[in-house]
Amino acid sequence: MTRHIFTHPVMRRVCSFALRRMSSDARQMKLSPAFFHQCVTDIGVNFFTGVPDSLLSDYCAYVQVNVPETDHVIAANEGNAVGLAAGYHLATGHPGLVYLQNSGLGNTVNPLMSLTSPKVYSIPLLLLIGWRGQPGVKDEPQHFAQGQITPDMLKLMDIPCRILPRDETAAKMVVQEADQHFKTKKSPFSILVEASTFSEFKQPPLQANFPLLREEALKTVVDALEESDIIVATTGKLSRELFEYRESKGEGHEKEFLTVGSMGHASSIALGIAKHQLDRKVVCLDGDGAALMHLSAMATVGQRAPSNFKHIIFNNGCHDSVGGQPTEASHHETFSFGGIALACGYRKTLIAETAEELVTGTRQLLDTEGPVLMEIKLSVGSRSNLGRPTRTPIENKSDFMKYLGSA
Template sequence: MIEAHQFVEAARERGFDWYAGVPCSYLTPFINYVLQEPSLRYVSVANEGDAVALIAGVALSGATGLSHRRGIAMMQNSGLGNAVSPLTSLTWTFRLPQLLIVTWRGQPGVADEPQHALMGPITPAILEKMEIPWELFPTEPDAIVPALDRSIAHMDKTGRPYALVMQKGSVASYPLKSSMAVVSTNKTTSCVFSKWRGLEPIFRPSQYQALQKVIEKTPTTSTVVFASTGFCGRVLYAIDDRPNQLYMVGSMGCVVPLALGFALARPDLRVVILDGDGAALMRMGAFATVGAYGLSNIQHLLLDNGVHNSTGGQATVSPHLSFAGVATACGYASSLETDDIEEIDTWLSSVPSAGPRFACLLTRIAMPKNLPRPSMTPVDVKTRLMRHIAVTGAN
């Protein structure tokens, strides 16, 4: 058994200063220790996939030059199911490394609850199928540094995650002061602000028109734009392929936690998140995380056409809810819901508020013809962006 500080401080010396995760009793000493260290950051997320995406955003932010910043995603092994999508189509695809600490509930030969009876035995195989090398979490002090060094060597060589699988009783308990148990926020939230022209759906602005506005209002010298998977990124690319843009592929719904991780690590840069109704519905818990932790450098723009456009136009349930209402309830500093593209133009130019800002634009359904896909690979898009922010942004 080791002490929490022995691992965390050794990791800090090697550049690991960001943590995100979903609690497990095995992880409690780590979480408690990190929460009480002002120079370390822990973000409590809604699900394990969001933790992976958020730490991927931290890695993308860079530490110096083109080096990935180091972070740790922590989860119970039951949460690997929630994390499969970003681990296979975000971190693997874009080469965004991170250290995973995965607890081993239901480990063969160790009595546990019935819900872990299947996941326990197959945890190693799941990691191996995802091409994530793993080893047992160190339980002796002199094993910590070699394990960290092996993980770093793999991440630096491949740009992909490495996992430490934690057995029961690996880390001694560490108390948490009661004042640290709740996420604190000083943001003031405004009421939902709606401006409607009452347009029939066929007369609403198009996604293309909205993204033209985004490009006009997001200078490359100070802004990074994250585009959700599907047509959103492809339309943005077709209008103008710029070095400050990242086009998501796969990992549906993960653009928000990815961009949040980046924005928290790079408060010197304005971050514009381009979201869609289908993607937002898939991981709506990320709204709450942005509301709790997000800074004034975040603008979250959701283009709502009421369908899954890139898969044939199947309807979503977005007409039955208010995304701006959700954002307001989740703690965004301001929320706008409109079918007027000029309101979005004004919103994009608005002065930053005390926290993250949200806007939802109702758009018409449009099936673009001959829409190109980015000619660059995802890794090349990532590398170009990292090179760009290393030059234009203050690290």
């Protein structure tokens, strides 16, 4: 009797090899941002908003270059973006697209469940989500927990979830499935984007007429600190630069807490420390995109008014760690972190644009009763060989708490 080819041991090995080869070839394929964009506009999606993500950087760059400002808003946080897309639908009857990293799903839960849900206002929108921390894919430790629960989280919210294929025909079918969902269910639909899904698309670099780069400004600030001062550093490249600077000087890392995840919460973490470590200056090293994400934290800092709180915002006007897309803080003539801080109750604000102003401003910042804020205006860019912390978040926390005497 002749065996079925898939039960024959030799043929089974051949088929297994072929499937692995096909899977490998599929992973090497790239989806054109232009093609995907055409797919979503073909179903009537013409408004785009969100917070940039490294896995979506090529598509975000395509949108930045090809979509007019009236139809594209880089939001302060992901919940804001859902609200913007909801408003667009109410005004036009069409669904919008919200792009985000899966770590930002937490910011969307309230508006997704209490605004867009079919049990409330039933508002369709397309969620394009970068899947950081995907199981089985190498990534940074701050993404592991969120990566594991992302599909289940969407399922619990009753939001259909599909992985974006790299094949054009299959990708188009997923977008058409979303369109059918919008027409029948009138609620959100999500597409997960794996690493290296999109082919490369570069946007023109942002122009900033300021002489300082973030890394050199950071070194100036760190060198001015006193022995007992501690740092809370924001997520992204700033924390990586701080770690490498300490390494280059042969110093330990026990005096700083590196906020590798939870973008936008560095100032709140620093406030919690400052209120309970009154004999130390607590220096929060923030970024413009991170500060904007949870800008309301400045109100709490200003009104709680810890005298030992020193807030520095490194403003290069872009989301530097995920592709260089502009933030609202890039509009230097009409936007002022200092004005916001004063309105929130900060005692003093400073601005530094040159090396000389930075040296003088850092000295004033450290000598002034807080809360006090200094905005450093910077050019865009970082080293191409910038590394990542070699100590784990748990090790960083342990070292930091031992130094504070709280372990």
